[in-house]
Amino acid sequence: MNEKKIELWHVPSPGMELAEKLEEMGLDANDLAARMGYTPKAVNDILQANCRITPDSAIALEMVTEIPAIYWLRRQMSYDEFISRERIKASLSDQSLWKKSFPSEVVVREWVRYDKGDEKSLIPLLKFFAVASPQAWDRYYKDARLKVAFRISLAEVKDPYAASAWIRRGEILADRDPMEKQEQIPVRKCLKAALPEIIAFAAANKALPKRAKNITYTTPEADVVDDCMTGLQEICRKIGIRVLFVQNFKSAPIHGMYRWYKDVPLIQLHDRFEKRATMWFTFFHELAHVLYHGKKGICLQNIEITHNHPEKEDEANCFAQKCMLEAGFEV
Structure with a gap:
């Protein structure tokens, strides 16, 4: 079966799920704090997503809720990933000029592919170059850090953006x-x-x-x-x-x-x-x-x-x- 890409528009915090579980169990935050041996403030911080669930707190939650610790840890990891992706998207939103610096042919030739409605995103272009940010691209291709036997810079090239795309395409084919x-x-x-x-x-x-x-x-x-x-x-x-x-x-x-x-x-x-x-x-x-x-x-x-x-x-x-x-x- 072909796996389909699922876009998560919102991932609830583990604290929200914990609050639902407490309501189901007929407990409040103070009850949970007493059963876990935590302060009410510490439990409220978890419920409000002001602090992360750690392995210790996940095990404590397992003892009280009978939900395995690994579940709470995985929910925390999913939420952390969601928050990080949203933060990165926000940081890239004001760097559209960097994307426009590359020749449009990289899309026409399908070297870089965008999903419908995602044409303004920088993510596909970053993945093409296998870099995490426009700043990382600058350091690698323009600041003499292109990884070969010795470092070279494309800064002196008339169009370093097009040149780097040509070089990178060869790496992908290789x-x-x-x-x-x-x-x-x-x-x-x-x-x-x-x-x-x-x-x-x-x-x-x-x-x-x-x-x-x-x-x-x-x-x-x-x-x-x-x-x-x-x-x-x-x-x-x-x-x-x-x-x-x-x-x-x-x-x-x-x-x-x-x-x-x-x-x-x-x-x-x-x-x-x-x-x-x-x-x-x-x-x-x-x-x-x-x-x-x-x-x-x-x-x-x-x-x-x-x-x-x-x-x-x-x-x-x-x-x-x-x-x-x-x-x-x-x-």
Whole structure:
């Protein structure tokens, strides 16, 4: 049976339920206090939800009401959760501008999904990024705390909101299809051995499919699924490298990214290159980072961001040009 999501509009405090039980038992607050060994004020605080039911008071209530202590503790936990959620909703209500900073495409593409009548909520967007608040998003993505081998900041990017959505979408897709953790040296050895196969595959896939206006991969509106992309993914997966294709945004036109994500080298590419040659150059550029630069870095292509080691970018460009020539592309 499929479990349905139940939205609780109001959760009564355990004190309200206790008051009903006392009425049923024909007791008042003073009677309960005497039977529990508590002061009348302490019992009234429980009844008015001015204090929480603790394990000790739950056991005392069990003795008097014959209702198990675990029931009272669970009712207290449900009420606490309800109050906390309401407080958090209230704190987020004045931060709608943060939500509007993200491109509307994240909803159109169904990366972020809202229930009917809940379109103004920030909760689905926060869950997409797996952060608890807009402030946490700022600290993680803009204050140089993006978790990679070393910390980077998207603060200098023209549109950090769109860039972070593109990066996060790749993480979500990667989590849906786990790979075994990899070690840097074995991956490099496997990559060197498989490089001729990859270049030959590129040489055999220089042209777009006849019906394709541009490269498209695994998108709902796609008319053509490019088999070249799935083939490239399969070759790289055997090596221990994950390759993902994620549609970018006009305000953050990232062509590619290299990073290690959960101990797996990840190459994330845009899925709609107008030219196959551009896609292959970007791929080989990111592949160079896997081969030469290990875990210590994250690189974003075709977007303004400060690189700590520009010489590594030059090295990756040279590697990509060499591979392109070997595959028969004009460089």
